[in-house]
Amino acid sequence: MRRLAERTTTGVLVFALYLLFSAFTGPWGVWAPDELLAGGVLALVVGWVAGPLVWERGGWRLLSPQRWALFLVYLVGPFLYAMAKANLDVAWRVITGRIQPGIVRFNPELATDFGRTFLANSITLTPGTLTLDVDDATGDFFVHWINVTDPSPSADAVCGPFPAWARRIAE
Amino acid sequence: MSVLIYVFLAIGALFNLLGAVALLRFPDVYTRIHGATKCTTFGSIFSVLAVAVYGIARGGGEGGTMAIRAFLALVFLLLTNPTGSHALARAAHRSGIKPFRAVVDRLEEAGKEGR
Numbered sequence: 371m372r373r374l375a376e377r378t379t380t381g382v383l384v385f386a387l388y389l390l391f392s393a394f395t396g397p398w399g400v401w402a403p404d405e406l407l408a409g410g411v412l413a414l415v416v417g418w419v420a421g422p423l424v425w426e427r428g429g430w431r432l433l434s435p436q437r438w439a440l441f442l443v444y445l446v447g448p449f450l451y452a453m454a455k456a457n458l459d460v461a462w463r464v465i466t467g468r469i470q471p472g473i474v475r476f477n478p479e480l481a482t483d484f485g486r487t488f489l490a491n492s493i494t495l496t497p498g499t500l501t502l503d504v505d506d507a508t509g510d511f512f513v514h515w516i517n518v519t520d521p522s523p524s525a526d527a528v529c530g531p532f533p534a535w536a537r538r539i540a541e
Numbered sequence: 542m543s544v545l546i547y548v549f550l551a552i553g554a555l556f557n558l559l560g561a562v563a564l565l566r567f568p569d570v571y572t573r574i575h576g577a578t579k580c581t582t583f584g585s586i587f588s589v590l591a592v593a594v595y596g597i598a599r600g601g602g603e604g605g606t607m608a609i610r611a612f613l614a615l616v617f618l619l620l621t622n623p624t625g626s627h628a629l630a631r632a633a634h635r636s637g638i639k640p641f642r643a644v645v646d647r648l649e650e651a652g653k654e655g656r
Contacts, residue, residue: 391613394605457556457583464563464576471572471640475647494623497579500571501623502630502648512648514571514630514640521645 376425379433381417385409427483437539444535452530453496460497463516472518473502477510478525478533482541486511489536493529542598549591556584569641570633578626582618589615 388409389401396402431437463469480486486509490501493513500514513528525533563576589611596608640646 390609392606393609394602396602453583457579460563460575460579461556461559464559464566464580467566469567469572470644471569471642472644473634473640473646473648475651490627491620491623494627495579495582495619497575497583500574500630501627502634505651510651512651514575516572516575518644 373422377417377421379417380421380424381413384416385413388412429484432484432540440535440539444539448531448535449492452532456497456499460516463498470517470519471514472521473512473514474518474521474523474528475510475512476523476525476528477508478529478536480509480533480536480541484540485536488540489529489532492532492536496529496532499528542594546591546594546598549587549594553584553587553591556580556587558584560584570638571630571640574626574630578622582622585618586615589618 388405392401392405392409394400395405478489480489486504490504490511493499493501493511498516501511502514503512504510505512511525515528520527557580560577560580563580564573567573567576593608593611593615596604596606596611598604599607634648639649
């Protein structure tokens with residue numbers, strides 16, 4: 371029963387993504403029948419094969435619409451601001467060549483895989499910081515930082531408001 | 542509308558150029574990943590946004606498809622870029638490449654503790 375639920379959910383999500391991908395292909399701004407057929411077949415195959423893998427490590431809570439709303443707020447608000455700021459900072463370092471690189475270690479105190487992946491991806495997408503490794507047991511992050519101001523920094527010093535948002539959205 | 546497209550394209554091209562310069566200027570693999578993948582991401586975001594705006598401006602079925610697919614390309618870019626650069630950097634560190642002129646290397650220290 372659980373397997374069936376996992377496969378169905380994955381299939382429905384894949385079909386929704388395909389609908390998005392093939393929007394406006396029909397004659398009046400709707401979906402063409404052959405696109406619907408192709409999407410249905412793909413959703414069945416992908417849902418059946420990948421379904422049990424997707425939810426293996428307890429991802430059900432990520433389906434809550436509240437988390438998605440928060441994620442969108444995060445994406446256009448604090449994340450975009452931090453990325454723009456860091457992009458300009460790294461652009462300046464490219465021109466002047468002033469770098470002070472190093473690999474720092476800090477613990478953002480995230481417990482779940484999704485929280486850690488979320489934070490690691492946010493850190494890597496922000497210029498100037500790059501996640502090298504995460505210790506699975508302790509949750510320590512190893513981050514290559516282009517401008518080390520403090521050899522043993524706190525999580526907030528490296529990535530600002532990201533850990534708090536990762537806790538809010540993914541944990 | 543076309544002014545907006547040109548502005549987006551100009552920002553995108555500028556950051557892609559900076560990424561290329563960073564690739565030449567920075568000393569080792571880690572800092573080059575900073576320069577190349579980061580500036581390229583920001584540059585690509587604006588290039589893709591230009592395509593999306595062009596699609597919306599063009600309108601109709603074709604324009605709508607173009608805009609939506611451009612946005613989807615952006616989403617997948619934002620998902621795959623950090624994963625890829627993380628994998629590259631981690632592989633580089635595991636194969637023994639030391640970060641150039643590093644102030645600290647906590648990963649190396651942790652490795653000595655027998656992780």
